[in-house]
Amino acid sequence: MTGPSSTPLRVALLGCGTVGSAVLRLLTDQGADLAARIGRPIEVAGVAVRRPDRHPGVPAGLLTTDAHALVARPDVDLVVEVIGGIEPARTLLLAAMAAGKSVVSANKALLADEGVALHAAAAAAGVDLYYEAAVAGAIPLLRPLRESLAGDQLRRVVGIVNGTTNYILSSMAETGAGFGEALAEATEAGYAEADPTADVDGFDAAAKAAILASLAFHSRVTAADVYREGISAVSATDVARAAEIGCTVKLLAICERVPNGNGSGDSISVRVHPAMIPTSHPLAAVNGAFNAVFVEAEAAGQLMFYGQGAGGEPTASAVLGDLVAVARNRVSGAAGPGATGYAGLLTRPMAETPTRYHVSLDVADKPGVLATVASEFAAQGVSIATVRQDGHGDAATLVIVTHRAPDAALATTVERLRGMAAVRGVTSVLRVEGL
Structure with missing residues (x-):
């Protein structure tokens, strides 16, 4: 030249x-x-x-x-x-x-x-x-959000953005192992750090969720605005319960634009937590250390980005x-397009965010228990979508999936159930997405 x-x-x-x-x-x-x-x-x-x-x-x-x-x-x-x-x-x-x-x-x-x-x-x-x-x-994601979809309005960005936790949860689903065993396997395979806290407690995914939400919704979102819950409390029972209803468990970063409901426009819900998703959902098939992000836009519809999420x-x-x-x-001699924060949407507290719960209860096998449990959900304004009873006697179990309700109401319901005489134990609580 x-x-x-x-x-x-x-x-x-x-x-x-x-x-x-x-x-x-x-x-x-x-x-x-x-x-x-x-x-x-x-x-x-x-x-x-x-x-x-x-x-x-x-x-x-x-x-x-x-x-x-x-x-x-x-x-x-x-x-x-x-x-x-x-x-x-x-x-x-x-x-x-x-x-x-x-x-x-x-x-x-x-x-x-x-x-x-x-x-x-x-x-x-x-x-x-x-x-x-x-x-x-390596997944081309941020530039499409910032440039290719700049003419559209995004409604939702949901993704698996941490390879370590996805490897652990995939192993638990495939082998029936508990969290500790799957973490040890991930460490031995080189997918988990010696100190896995940033991954398994959701800090890594929360930082990424803040970046995604900022770009997707043209608003200021920091890691401190992201509700964060890791996977260390996910048990083999949780994973098995998910499989029973045709679901799998994934650590999701969820960024969504939510109507305020009072005529004052929208706010943003940004959260990271484990959730059950149907095996028919595209994200359910993302296993091992791979990442994938599912985007929903007004005009473009549904898009999915998939590939290697980490590594040199x-x-x-x-x-x-x-x-x-x-x-x-x-x-x-010119700079490219930068991020914009013109929308200025506020983040919604997790307590006010509509979610769904899957709850498994060990209960006394006697008349009236289901009605008593259902009344507690009703008292908190939570509607039940499905209920199933398994087993008899000391092995009686109620499995309940709710409709969407404010997360605070669902959390309060679970705490009230723990104190009920007819409930011997709350064995599994996970949020549900995509049902």
């Missing part, structure tokens, strides 16, 4: 762990193709790490421990951040954008907590902030896709 097109765009890479090292390798292996797609070659200006001795495969001349100096260098055009966490990533990215450099990030926690400030900084500097890799790994190579693929996009924008 000759003329201006031969001048490389120089990239600062912050972090060189599993994802960062894959990004670096792909930049090298696919350099010629990337240059052809962008219109100018891409060159790595430096790689910021904490311990250079742990990266013998990276040319020593690229490694630095001074990330702040790297992003401030005048010869750096673009910054790729894959270090994770809030700080120093936040400070580094704000400094990069203030210096006129576009940013690509895979940092879901940072985007979920500080997305508003970061987008404002990008807009003020006239640069790009792209973060496709922050949600669902898949995530690096999403990072490189963003890098190509921001590099093209840099070459053309």
Whole structure:
């Protein structure tokens, strides 16, 4: 190439762990193709790490421990951040954008907590902030929400966005194992971290749900706005009960636009929790460590995005896709479309959110028990959709599925049932979606 097109765009890479090292390798292996797609070659200006001795495969001349100096260098055009966490990533990215450099990030926690400030900084500097890799790994999802569906009104985004928990729940369904056994299997297989808290307690999925809701509904949603419930309390009995009614259990991130019901418009429900879904639902067939997101839009109807949700190579693929996009924008001299928060919809508390429950009760096998139990549901304004009694005597079980009702009313009903003399125990409580 000759003329201006031969001048490389120089990239600062912050972090060189599993994802960062894959990004670096792909930049090298696919350099010629990337240059052809962008219109100018891409060159790595430096790689910021904490311990250079742990990266013998990276040319020593690229490694630095001074990330702040790297992003401030005048010869750096673009910054790729894959270090994770809030700080120093936040400070580094704000400094990069203030210096006129576009940013690509895979940092879901940072985007979920500080997305508003970061987008404002990008807009003020006239640069790009792209973060496709922050949600669902290699799956093209955020850009379709932000761009392809920009002319539509989204009603609902529901997804399996954490591969570790999906692997665990899939194993429980396939083998009948309990949570502890399935977690141990996931750890041995390399799908669960030594400390799996962020995954199994729903923190990872909640951060992703905040990002999805912000883009889908053009409103400010942070991780703190997301109701979060993990899977550690899901038992083998819960999974078996689900199978009995043609369902399976998944940890879902649910973002939906909900009418307020008083003529004052809509609000947003954003929640992460395990739920029973029918085996006929497309998400029910998503097993192992895969991710999938189901989108419902007014005009486009139902869409589903499916693929590898984590791992160095898949995530690096999403990072490189963003890098190509921001590099093209840099070459053309314009920034791409950013996120908008014009709608300003408020998040609805979980207590006020309409949900459905599946409740299994060990009950005394005697006349009047069903009527007594049903009266408690009625007292809380909860309508029963189906009821089934299994067994007799000491093995008598009532299985109840409700209609939609405010979550607080359902939760209160369950607590009242626990105190009833006719109820020996509440053995299973799970929310139900898609029935």
